Amino acid sequence: MKVKVRIAPSPTGNLHVGTAQAALYNWLFAKKNKGEFYLRIEDTDKERSTKESEENIIEALTWLDLRWDGPVVHSTDNQARYRELLEKLLNEKKVFYCHHAQGELEAERKSQEMAKLPPRHVCEHKYSERGGESGGIVRLAVNEKSDRVITFEDQVRGRVEFKQNLLGDFSVGRSIDDALYHFAVVVDDIDMEITHVLRGEDHISNTPKHILIYEALGLSIPVFAHLPLILAPDRSKMSKRHGDTAVTVFKKDYLPEALLNFLGAMSYTFSKELLTKEEMIEEFELSKVHKSGAVFNVDKLNWINSQYIRRLTSTEFKSLTGLKIPDSAVPLVTERLEKLSDVKNFDYLWQEPEYEKELLIWKDSRPEDVKNSLEESRKILEKTEDKEKVRKALDELGQKIGNRGLVYWPLRVAVTGKEKSPDPVEVVAALNREDVLKRIDVAINKL
RNA sequence: GGCCCUGUCGUCUAGCCCGGUCUAGGACACUUGGUUCUCAUCCAAGAAACACGGGUUCAAAUCCCGUCGGGGCUGCCA
Numbered sequence: 001m002k003v004k005v006r007i008a009p010s011p012t013g014n015l016h017v018g019t020a021q022a023a024l025y026n027w028l029f030a031k032k033n034k035g036e037f038y039l040r041i042e043d044t045d046k047e048r049s050t051k052e053s054e055e056n057i058i059e060a061l062t063w064l065d066l067r068w069d070g071p072v073v074h075s076t077d078n079q080a081r082y083r084e085l086l087e088k089l090l091n092e093k094k095v096f097y098c099h100h101a102q103g104e105l106e107a108e109r110k111s112q113e114m115a116k117l118p119p120r121h122v123c124e125h126k127y128s129e130r131g132g133e134s135g136g137i138v139r140l141a142v143n144e145k146s147d148r149v150i151t152f153e154d155q156v157r158g159r160v161e162f163k164q165n166l167l168g169d170f171s172v173g174r175s176i177d178d179a180l181y182h183f184a185v186v187v188d189d190i191d192m193e194i195t196h197v198l199r200g201e202d203h204i205s206n207t208p209k210h211i212l213i214y215e216a217l218g219l220s221i222p223v224f225a226h227l228p229l230i231l232a233p234d235r236s237k238m239s240k241r242h243g244d245t246a247v248t249v250f251k252k253d254y255l256p257e258a259l260l261n262f263l264g265a266m267s268y269t270f271s272k273e274l275l276t277k278e279e280m281i282e283e284f285e286l287s288k289v290h291k292s293g294a295v296f297n298v299d300k301l302n303w304i305n306s307q308y309i310r311r312l313t314s315t316e317f318k319s320l321t322g323l324k325i326p327d328s329a330v331p332l333v334t335e336r337l338e339k340l341s342d343v344k345n346f347d348y349l350w351q352e353p354e355y356e357k358e359l360l361i362w363k364d365s366r367p368e369d370v371k372n373s374l375e376e377s378r379k380i381l382e383k384t385e386d387k388e389k390v391r392k393a394l395d396e397l398g399q400k401i402g403n404r405g406l407v408y409w410p411l412r413v414a415v416t417g418k419e420k421s422p423d424p425v426e427v428v429a430a431l432n433r434e435d436v437l438k439r440i441d442v443a444i445n446k447l
Numbered sequence: 448g449g450c451c452c453u454g455u456c457g458u459c460u461a462g463c464c465c466g467g468u469c470u471a472g473g474a475c476a477c478u479u480g481g482u483u484c485u486c487a488u489c490c491a492a493g494a495a496a497c498a499c500g501g502g503u504u505c506a507a508a509u510c511c512c513g514u515c516g517g518g519g520c521u522g523c524c525a
Contacts, residue, residue, distance in 0.1 A: 010525045045524055102523070109521085118449045119521050137523050157452070166450060174523050181525050205451055205520040226452080233458090235517060265474095269460060273474060290460085292453050293518065300459065300475045310488095336487045362484075398484085408484035420486040 003035025004195050006073075008042040008185060011053035014246035015060035017296065018200060018230040018238060021263040025227060026198045027066045028264070028277075028284040038192060039068040044075050044184045060247035064256045065277075073192065075184050082179035082187055085217060086138060086172070094216045095172060096131030098123045098139045120144075120168025138173035140212060150208040155196075155225035156289045162208040170209055182206065186213040194222050198286070201226045201293070202237065225286055228267050229293040238296055253339035255312075258305040265304075266294045274307055302338040310334045325349045329430035332422040345418075349430060353417025353439065357446040362409040370410045371447040373401065377411050378440045387429045394425065414443035 005026045009019050030037035039061065043049040058072065089095035098121075105121055112119050125131040126141045148164040172183035179187070189197065204226045214221045232242035239245060250259055257276070264280050265273065267290045271283060312320070314327035317334055321343050325333075333346050347353075360370055380393040394411075398404035412424040415436060421427060428436050 008525090012525070042525065048524070098523095105523090113448045113521095116448050120449090154452095160451075162451070171523060178523090180523070185525085200519095201452065202519055203525090206525090208451095228453085229519075231518080237519070266459065294460090295458060297458050297475070303475055332487095403484090405484040410484095412485070418485090422486075424484080 001195060003030060003033040004038065004193055005030050005035065005198055006038040006040050006189070006192060006194055007199075008040040008075075008188070009057055010042045010045065010048075010181075011050060011057060012045065012048040013053055013240075014056040014248060016238075016245050017247055017250075017263065018245075019057075020060065020064060020066075020247045020259075021230060021267065022198065022200055022227055023061060023064070023066050024260060024263055025268075025284075025286075025289065028281050029196065029198060029286055031281045032284050035195075036069040037066075038070060038073060038194075040073040040075065040188060040192070042075050042181070042185065042188075044179060044181055046076070056246070056248055063251060064247065064260055066260075073188070075188055078184070078188055078191065079177065079179070081191065082173070082184060083177045085187060086176050086179065086183070089140075089216055090132075090138075090176070092216075093126075093131075093141065095138055095140055096123070096126040096169075097134055097136045098125055098169065098171075099130055099133075099136040100125075118166045120166060121170075123169045126169060134176065137171050138176060139169040140172050140209075140216060142167050142169050142212060144168065150211055152207060152211060152221070152224055154204075155198075155223060155286045156228075157204075157226060157291055160204065160207070162205070164208070164212075167208060167212070172213065182209050183213060186210050186217070189222060190214075190217070190219050196223045196225065198225045198227060201229050225289070228290050230266070231293045231295045233295055235293070235295065237293075253341050254301070254305050255308045255340075258308040259301070261308070262301045262304045266296075274304065306338045309337045309340070323350065326430050329427075332426055332430065336422070348416040348418065348421075348427070352442075353415070355413060355417035359417075359419060360410045360413045360443055360447065362403075362406045365403075365406050367447050369401075369406060371444055373397075373406050374410050374414060374440055374444050374447075377407060378437060378444075381428065381433070381436055381440070385429075385433055387425060390428065391425045410443065411440075414440050 007019060007023045007026055009015060027037050029035070039057075041054050041057070043054070061068070086095060100121075100123065108121060109119050121139075122144045123131075123139060126139070131141075142164065144165045146164050150162045150164050152160055154160045170182065171180055173179045207224055207226075211221055230238045232238045234242075236242075244250075247259070260277060261274060264270070268284070268288060269290075270280060309317075310331075312334055314330040317323075317330050318325070321340060323343060329349055333343060333349070336345075337343065360374075361367065362370060376397050377394065380390060380397065384390060384393075394407055395404070398407040401407070408424055412421050412427070413419070415424060415427050415431065
């Protein structure tokens with residue numbers, strides 16, 4: 001049977017990095033098995049679902065280049081099916097109406113907790129006539145007297161077991177024509193013929209419920225695999241309160257290949273640190289996905305990103321950043337970049353530098369000496385544009401005045417306005433001569 | 448509280464299934480030194496972990512039991 005997987009984010013917020021990682025693993029699994037990967041927008045909660053969220057999800061996945069097969073599927077398009085199946089189950093008395101008020105249920109839950117009892121709602125309506133009377137929410141009738149242990153072979157964790165009698169009659173619909181998540185996912189996965197459900201570990205305790213729904217419907221159960229969670233530094237599930245978790249906020253600083261590489265290597269050990277999607281597909285095996293959650297380490301992401309940035313060609317880099325700088329200056333920048341937005345630190349490549357005159361002074365040298373050094377450097381730069389000749393002449397100047405720093409430091413500040421920069425000779429070569437001379441004049445005048 | 452998942456350097460992890468080769472390896476971050484006008488790179492060195500307690504064994508990070516820790520779920524959200 002052909003492998004079919006999906007991710008089913010709810011459009012109630014931006015695409016979370018955790019969902020992106022799940023998307024990656026689903027995608028890798030699909031590609032590895034020559035299967036298909038789908039995107040389904042799980043918009044069963046009409047109150048909270050938004051069009052913007054859906055657009056964000058699509059934008060993020062497109063940026064990451066995790067392409068899904070077929071059109072985007074929406075749960076809302078499947079509502080008639082939910083109703084049809086809910087009615088079928090109602091007739092079979094596998095599902096019933098619960099007429100308890102929300103307040104009653106809350107009180108029940110609270111008293112159970114105090115009595116150290118498992119939290120569950122075993123509804124007496126399922127045994128009475130009331131269970132057939134419409135109104136109230138729809139629940140799956142779960143036999144609380146059964147001593148059955150619901151078991152599934154999780155592809156990353158091995159056998160996982162839950163006692164059925166701890167579940168209670170959980171809800172499947174707000175009403176007969178308004179299915180809730182648990183029911184909708186199962187029906188959607190059935191309709192899409194999903195063979196493997198690879199999702200976050202936060203769904204592991206929902207799995208027995210889903211299994212019960214598959215069984216009530218008399219349909220075969222897919223293979224499950226629960227992926228570890230992405231953790232915040234405090235080891236709790238990474239969420240908005242820990243800062244940016246939306247994939248789209250990474251767009252301004254990171255290369256999609258870098259984020260993907262990072263996310264992939266976070267919960268899986270590949271043969272090397274840096275690798276392409278294709279190489280990941282090659283090595284990927286579901287059973288080797290890690291079991292425990294991993295803390296999102298920005299330092300590591302930055303390092304991976306820096307590696308990808310320095311591999312960019314000049315053309316790629318320029319079109320990515322929109323910078324108009326000579327090709328020869330590109331490596332100067334990419335070699336020092338962890339995040340794309342940090343190109344602002346190299347603004348002297350396209351605009352006049354601004355700085356305080358004190359910055360021109362090398363260590364404890366005198367302003368007159370600095371001025372003199374700049375004047376000498378200016379003469380050299382006037383004479384030739386050849387990088388090697390310039391370097392040689394500046395070195396000789398340094399030797400003459402017995403202090404290389406006194407030559408290079410003021411020159412760098414004059415052309416870049418910064419105390420940290422690439423070799424001034426390289427920067428000079430990247431700029432045009434008139435600008436360089438003008439900048440040196442400005443510096444001399446400051447002294 | 449109940450249920451489930453999980454536990455090797457600060458972080459991501461290798462090793463664990465099939466005990467000895469582990470004085471526990473790698474990567475990121477960090478520290479120091481070298482190169483050097485500064486930064487980055489590069490090179491060299493360094494600090495840094497088997498959660499704890501029992502047991503099995505000639506031998507345990509690896510097997511068994513218990514404890515503790517962390518997380519998730521516990522919704523008429525997904």
